[in-house]
Amino acid sequence: MAPPYSNGYGYPSSGLPPSSSPSYDYGYRSNNHNTNNAELSSICDDILSGVRVMLEQLWGYINGPGRQMAWSLAMKGAYQLKRNLTRRRLLSFPHLLVVLWMLVMLWGERWVFASRVRSCDWDHWEDWPVGATPHRLIFVADPQIIDPHSYPGRPWPLNPLTVLITDNYMRRSYRQLQQVLHPDTVFFLGDLFDGGREWKTATGDFNDPKWAKGHRPAEEQKHLKEWHRKYGDDFWLREYGRFGKIFYDPWNIGGVFPSAGQRGRKLISSLPGNHDLGFGAEVKVPARHRFSAYFGETNRVDVIGNHTFVSVDTVSLSADTSSVKDQVDLQPIYGPAQEFLKGVKATKRRAVQKEVRFWRGDVEDLTFEQKVEDIENADFSNLPTLDPGENAPDFPTILLTHVPLHRDPGTPCGPLREHWPPAKPPKGQAGPVIPDHRNAISVSGGYQYQNVLNLDDSIKLIKSIGNVIHAFSGDDHDYCEVVHTPEQENVREITVKSLSMAMGVPTPGFQMVSLYNPIDAQGNPLPGTPKTTLQTHLCLLSQQLSTFMTYAVLGVLSVLILIVRAFLVPILNLQPFALDPIHHSPSAVLPIFKAKTEADENGSARDIKPTSSGTSSSKFPSARVSSARTRGQSISNRPVSPNSNAKGGKWGWGQNSSGNGRGPRIEIRRDAYYDEWKPVTRGPGRRRNGNMLEIVGREAWTTCWRVVWMVLGFFAWLAYKG
Template identity: 75%
Template sequence: MSIAMAPPYSNGYGYSHGHGHGYPYPSSSLPTSSSYDYGYGSNNEPQSICDEISACVGVMLGQLWGYLNGRGRQVAWGWATKAAHQIKRNMTRRRLLSFPHLLVGLWVLVMLWGERWVFASRIRSCDWDHWEDWPAGATPHRLIFIADPQIIDPHSYPGRPWPLNPLTMTITDNYMRRSYIQLQKQLHPDTVFFLGDLFDGGREWKTANGNFEDPEWAKDHRPAEERKHLKEWHRKYGDNYWLREYARFGNIFYDNWNLGGVSPGPGQRGRKLISSLPGNHDLGFGAEVKVPARHRFSAYFGETNRVDVIGNHTFVSVDTVSLSAGTSSMRGQVDLQPIYGPVQQFLKEVQVTKRRAVQKEVRFWRGEVEEVTFEQKVEDLETADFSKLPTIDPGEGAPDLPTVLLTHVPLYRPPGTPCGPMREHWPPAKPPKGQTGPVIPDHRNAISVSGGYQYQNVLDPEDSQKLIKNIGNVIHAFSGDDHDYCEVVHSAEQGNVREITVKSFSMAMGVPTPGFQMVSMYNPIDENGNTLPGSPKTTLQTHLCLLPQQLSTFVTYAVLGAVTVLVLVARAFLLPVFNLQPFALEPVHQRYASSALLLPIFKPKTEGDDRSAYDAKPTSSGTSSSKFPSARVSSTTRPRGQSINNNGGAQASSGKWGWGQNNNSSSNNNRGPRIEIRKDSYYDDINNNNNNHSYSYSYSDYSNKEGGRGDAWKPASRARSWSRYTTLSVVGREIWTTTWRVAWMVLGFFAWITYQG
C-alpha cells in the first residue's frame, strides 16, 4: 500500500513552510522529491544554523520593506501632513507676536546676560587703566596668574550618575572658557602663568609606561570612597583618557590664546603662556608623587622647575609637591630620591640659572646673540684646556633682577595667620576696641596648617626657608592650592616675603566667586641689567579680578522661572475676564475644516447605487434626535417628486415612510435614506469667534443662530462639546499651552548656548 504525501504548504507569497520546522524557505528552492526533509541538504547533512538565521532575517527584512513601502509610507505622510499643518497654524502673526513669545524674548536676553555679557562686563571692570599707578610714559609688562582650573573629571564626583557628571563638566568648562576668552579679548595680557592643579584627577590616570600602583605602605592612606572606584579608574581611564583631558584643557586655554593678539604690549619682548607648574592633583604630594605621572606632565607641559625673565623680573617656578617628599616622614623608610632629587638639584643651581637667564635677556636688548659663541679651532684632545670654556654666567656680583617665586603649595606660616579682608571663606575677625591691627590668631580667616591624603595646605617650615634662601632676592611669591584669596607677609626667617595665594579660576572649587590675579610690572634697566636711577621703588603692582558668581546666575534663572509661571497663570485666569487673546489653539480634531477632509458628507443608509436617496420622515422628533443625534435627512438632495414642507421636512409624493426599502421596485425611490453629516452652526460659531480673537461665548448665542430660530433643533452632542469650552477648561488649557511653549523654547536656547560653549 502506498501513501501519498501532501506537498508542503504554500503561503501564497513565494515562501513555503515544511513540516517539522518553523523556518520559511523560498518555494522555488524546494526539491521535487517527496522525501525531502527540511533542515537537511541533499546528502542528509544538517544545514548550518547561520543559513537558517539568514533566511529568517531575510524574510523579516522583506516584510519590513513591504510595510515601509505600503502602510509605513502612509503613516509617515500622515505625520508629515499633520506637522506641516501645525507649523502653518503657529506661523501666524498673532501667534508669533504673542505674550508667551514675549516672555521667551525676555528669557533670551537674561540668558545672554548670564552666559555671555556678564563675563565681558566683570572683566572689563578690571581693566589695567582702572588700577595701575605708574609714572607717565611707563610701559609696564602685564601678567595674569590663573590658579587651580582643575577641570572636572570622574575623580571629582565619584559615583555620580552618568547624566550629571558630563553636565557638570560641560557647565564648568564653559564657565572657564567664557572667562578666559573675555580675559584675552578685554585685557590682552603679555604673559599668562598657571599655578598648578590643571586637572582634578591627573594623578589617577595610568601612564603608558611605568609602575602606577600605590606602594604597599600607602594603600591604606587612600580614602575608602576612592578605594571603591580604584579598579574602575585603572581599567577605564588610562593614558588615552589623560591625552583627551590634555586636549580638553588646550581647547579651553590654548586654542583661545591668540584672541589676546599676536603682538605684545609696547616695549615688551613677546607674549608667553606658561603652564608647566604642577599641583598635587596633577602628580600627587610628597612621598606619594607618581613619578610616571610627572614624566608625562613635563613631556606635554614643559619642565616643572624653570627660570623665566619676564618684564625685567626673574620668575622661578618650583615643583614644591615633589620637594615636599624630602621632608616627608617616610623619607627614612623608603627611597624617595627619585621624587625629590631633581628639584633639590635645581635649587642648588638656581642662582647660576638666574644669572644666565638675566644675561640672555640683556644680550637680546643689546642686539647680541643670546647664547655663548665658541672660537672655531682644532685642538688635540690630550692637550685641550677645558677649564677656561666661555660661559654666559658672569659670576657672583652680577646684576640681579627682582625675583618672583611661584609655587603651587603656599609657604609656611604660623597657625591662625590671617589672610586679610579679601578672603571670601571668612572675613577677618573684628578687632577689639582700640586695636588697629588684625586679630592674631584668626583661625577662620587663615589657611589651615594641616594635611591629608595627597595634600598639604602649606609647606613645611624647612622647605619654605630653603626656597627663599636658595633662590635669593625674592620680593614676592604667588601660590595656589587653597582656592581662595590670601595675602600675608612672612617672617624674617622667610625673608619678609609678601605672598598672595590666588583664587581658583573654576566655579566648582568651593568658592562662590572665582577670580584671577593681575600683575603689572615696571622695572626699567640699563644695558647691563641694573635698575635705572629714579625708577619706582615698587616694581610690581597686583589686582584681584573677580569673575561672575555662577550660583547667583542660577538663582536669577530660578526666580525668573517662578515669576514666569505666576504671570502665565494669572494671565490665563484673566483671559475670560478681560476678553484677552488666547494663545492655545483649538485642537485639530475639533475643527470642521480638518474633519471635513477626512469624513464623507453623504452616506447611504442601505447598500447599493447612491444615485438617489429615499426620503424618509421619522415618525417622531424624539426618535430622530435620540437615535441619530448628529444627522438629518438631506433637504438639498431629495429625489424627483418630493416637495419641501413648511417645517423644513421632506414629503414624498408616493412610497412608504420608514427606514426600509420601498416595496415598489419600479419606482426610483427604492433606496434607503441619505444621511448628511453636516457642519453644525455650533462649530461654525466657535471657529468664527476664534478668528475674531474672542472667547466670550454663551449658550444663548448658539441657540439664536441660523437666522434667529431660537427653537432650531440642535444635536445632543453639543452639550458635551460645550463643556470643553467652559471657563476652567479654557484656563487650564491656556496655562498648559503657554507654560510648555515657554519652557521648551527657553530650555532649547539654553541647550544651544551651552553646546556652543
C-alpha cells in the first residue's frame, strides 16, 4: 500500500514526475543547498569549539601553572640580578678586564679612524702662498661593496659578517673623512659595486652574447643561473640604497657651505668601473643605462677650483680596440664615449666660460634674441654660443679614468706602492730599477677586466682632451704614480688606493688633492700664480688585520690571566667570582618526620632499633629524636584507633603506639641533608668539602664566560651602530 502522500507510483500527489514539476525541482535544490549549509555550519562549529577549548585550556594554564612558573622565573631572575649587582661583584677583576676590552674595541672600531684621518689634515702638507684659498678635493676609488658576487662559495654566517665588517670600515672612514677634513668635492673613480654588472635590469637582454660563451671562469659559471634567478633590478636598487647609506647620508657632516672662496660643495660618483658595467666588448649596455640613470652621465666635464675635470667611461671606450670588433657590432658600447671625445674641447671651453661669467657676476646662460622668422628663411649660422673659440683661455685639465693609462711592462710605481716596494738599485745607480715587474702594474687582462688601457686608447684620450696636466685612475686597488712617455705628453698619473679593506691591500686609503689657480676676469692666470696648481697627498687608513690581531692577542692573554687567577683563588684565599648555586627547598615528596615506631601488619607497634649510637637505621644521613613540638611541624594530641591504619602508611605520619599522640619521632633535618653536598664557605676562598680542581674549574669557566659574552655583546653593539 502506497504512503498517504503518494499516488502509488512514487510521484508526488500532483500526478507529475519530479522533472515535470518546477516547484518540486526548486524545492529539491533548496533542500540540498540547506543540507550543505548545515554540514558546513556543523564543521565550522566543531572548529570553533575546538579552538575555544584550546584557548580555555591555554588561559587556564596561563592563570594556573603558567603564572606560577612565570612568577617563579621572575623571582629567580630578580634574585640572581640582586646577587650580581653587589659592589663586590661589579668591581671584580673580570669586569675590570671587560672595561679594558671596551677601551681597546673603542680604539679599534672608532678612535683609530679619527686618529688616522686627523694626521692627514690639509695643514700638515699643503704648501701654498700666504692668503691662498685652495679648493680641497678627495678621490675615493673602488669601494666595491661586497655582494653575492664577491664570495659565492662562502657560507651564510660568514658572508653577512664580511658584508657588515667591510661596510662598517668604509662607513667609519668616510664619516671621519667628512667630519675632520671637510672636503669641498669628492670624486669616486668607479667600481662602486662588486657585482653590479651581474644583476639584471628591469628591461633589456642580460645574457652573455653567443660569441662570449665560455669566457666566464668556472667558479662564476656555476652560479650564473642562481644569480639571474635571485638577483635582479630590485636587488640592485637595494644595493644602491646601501651605497647611499654609506657615502651619501654622511655628506652633510662635512658642512653645508664650502670653504672660503669656493663656489660650492660637490659629490660626483658617475664614473663607472668594470665591476659596474663590464669591460670592453662585454660591457652590459642595459647596466650602463641603469647606472647613468642613478649616478649621472658617465662622460662629463666639471669645472672645479679653476681646473677642468674630464671624466671618461674608458671601460666602454675600450670596446673600440677590442679583438672582436670586426666580428660583432660594438658601436652601441663605445659610440657614446667616442662622440663625447669628438666634442670635448668645445665642451671644456663652454664650461670654462660659464665659470668665468659666474665670477664676473654675468648671466651664465645664453641670451637669445626674440624675433619671429619664417622657418625657410631663418639663419642658423650665427647662433649665440658660450664657446669663444680655440684661442680662449683654458684651465688646467685633469683626466679621470677608471682603468689606468697604458705604460710599458715593468714600469715602477714608486715607493708608496704597498704590494711590493721598489727593487733596490745597484750601487752607483741613482734612478729606480727599470723594469721592476714586482713594483709595477701588470700589463695584462682577462674576463671583464684589463689592468691598463691599450696604447691607442690612451693616446686618443690625451690628444682629444688636450692640456692634460694630471690623470687619476682606480681599478688596481693599490697606489701607483708614474710619469708617462712623451707619446702621452708626459702626463703624470696617480692610481688611487681602494677605500675598502677587502680589496687585497692591507692598508686602504684615499687621495687628497689641493687646487689653487687664481684667475682674472677673462679666465687667465693672475701674475704670481704658482707654476704647479695642484698638490696631492696619500692618506692611509688603519689596517683592520692589525686590529683583529690585537683582539686575538688580547683574547689569548685574557684567557690565560683568568685561568691563573682561578688557580690563585683557593691558594691565596682570594674572593671568588663564581656565586654559590641557589638551593631550593626540598621536594614535598620526601618526608620531614619519621615515626619512632612502626606498625606491623596486625596494627601493633614495634620499636625501631638504632643501628649505632646516635644514628637510626633510616637511610637519611642525619636525624634527631624529638619528644615534643619539632621545628616546622605541629604534633597532634588526637588519639589514634589501634585498629585503623594511619594515613602515612608504614611511615605512620603522626602515629603513636600508645595513642596519646606524644610519642617521640625522628626529624629529618634539612640542614643536615643538604650540608652533605652544599659546599660551606670557610674563609673567602676555601670550602670545607670542595675539591680544589672543581673550584678552579668553576672559577675559570664563570669568569671566562662572563668576559666573553660581555665583550661580544659590546662588539655587536658597535657593529650595529656602524
